[in-house]
Amino acid sequence: MTQIKDPILELIDATVVVNQGTLNEKIILDHVNFKMQAGDFVTVLGSNGAGKSTFLNVIAGSLPLTTGQILVNGQDVTKLNEIKRTHLIARVFQDPKMGTAPRMTVSENLLLAKRRGQRHRLTSRKLTSQVQNQFKTLLDQMGNGLGQRLNVATGDLSGGQRQALSFVMATITKPAVLLLDEHTAALDPKTSAQLLKVTDERIKADKLTALMITHNLEDALSYGNRLIIINAGQIEFEAKDQSKNKLTLNDLLEHFKRY
Numbered sequence: 011m012t013q014i015k016d017p018i019l020e021l022i023d024a025t026v027v028v029n030q031g032t033l034n035e036k037i038i039l040d041h042v043n044f045k046m047q048a049g050d051f052v053t054v055l056g057s058n059g060a061g062k063s064t065f066l067n068v069i070a071g072s073l074p075l076t077t078g079q080i081l082v083n084g085q086d087v088t089k090l091n092e093i094k095r096t097h098l099i100a101r102v103f104q105d106p107k108m109g110t111a112p113r114m115t116v117s118e119n120l121l122l123a124k125r126r127g128q129r130h131r132l133t134s135r136k137l138t139s140q141v142q143n144q145f146k147t148l149l150d151q152m153g154n155g156l157g158q159r160l161n162v163a164t165g166d167l168s169g170g171q172r173q174a175l176s177f178v179m180a181t182i183t184k185p186a187v188l189l190l191d192e193h194t195a196a197l198d199p200k201t202s203a204q205l206l207k208v209t210d211e212r213i214k215a216d217k218l219t220a221l222m223i224t225h226n227l228e229d230a231l232s233y234g235n236r237l238i239i240i241n242a243g244q245i246e247f248e249a250k251d252q253s254k255n256k257l258t259l260n261d262l263l264e265h266f267k268r269y
């Protein structure tokens with residue numbers, strides 16, 4: 011008998027209505043039911059305005075649900091705001107400037123990230139050589155010279171290095187759920203491909219549970235064990251494991267023709 015594992019993330023009838031009671035009232039997340047098991051890596055597709063960021067926003071807690079529930083590791087986090095969810099959920103945005111403090115050095119930013127969700131996280135900026143070495147090892151894995159720039163102000167990094175740092179910061183505490191919001195979209199093709207490769211390696215190595223929004227259909231096919239398409243605030247299509255592996259670019263293009 012196969013054992014059914016408890017989900018890491020669960021959305022139950024998750025709904026967001028904006029401008030309620032006005033002429034502009036609109037359902038932007040429409041009774042979404044969704045579960046992720048440990049190690050699931052879901053690529054998220056959808057046209058502009060489909061509701062992809064809304065989906066990630068409600069999971070992160072930056073947008074409250076109007077009705078419904080969100081559970082992480084079985085804990086009801088529906089009423090917790092974004093800050094109170096940071097020990098469970100980490101996010102990397104499209105803009106390399108988000109998520110890092112420009113005047114702080116690379117290692118100071120990493121130290122803050124390492125202490126995320128802990129009390130007294132601002133007590134000291136001092137780094138032991140052990141922690142410094144740990145940071146260097148992590149950054150060297152990014153393969154873009156970041157490991158040589160531990161004492162450089164983050165604002166002086168290239169966009170690609172800064173985005174790689176944001177990714178390391180988001181994953182350093184092995185969050186229960188990792189949200190990637192088009193995190194490679196602002197990078198040139200080579201840098202983007204490199205960050206995607208290490209993203210995939212880290213998700214697999216640490217068995218992270220991750221959602222990645224992308225507009226790149228090939229990336230959505232190449233990465234992850236699940237793929238979803240959001241339209242009008244609903245999950246309209248889902249493919250998993252073998253059925254995802256069988257999907258082709260043409261299948262996705264056909265799907266998008268309907269919108």
Ligand SMILES: Nc1ncnc2c1ncn2[C@@H]1O[C@H](COP(=O)(O)OP(=O)(O)OP(=O)(O)O)[C@@H](O)[C@H]1O
Pocket residue numbers: 028029038056057058059060061062063064065
């Ligand atoms: N706080 C809000 N108040 C009002 N409308 C909102 C709010 N947040 C999102 N919307 C609307 O909800 C719809 C979905 O937006 P969302 O940003 O989730 O789409 P998206 O799929 O991420 O689009 P894109 O690919 O362009 O980033 C859009 O029509 C948007 O204008």
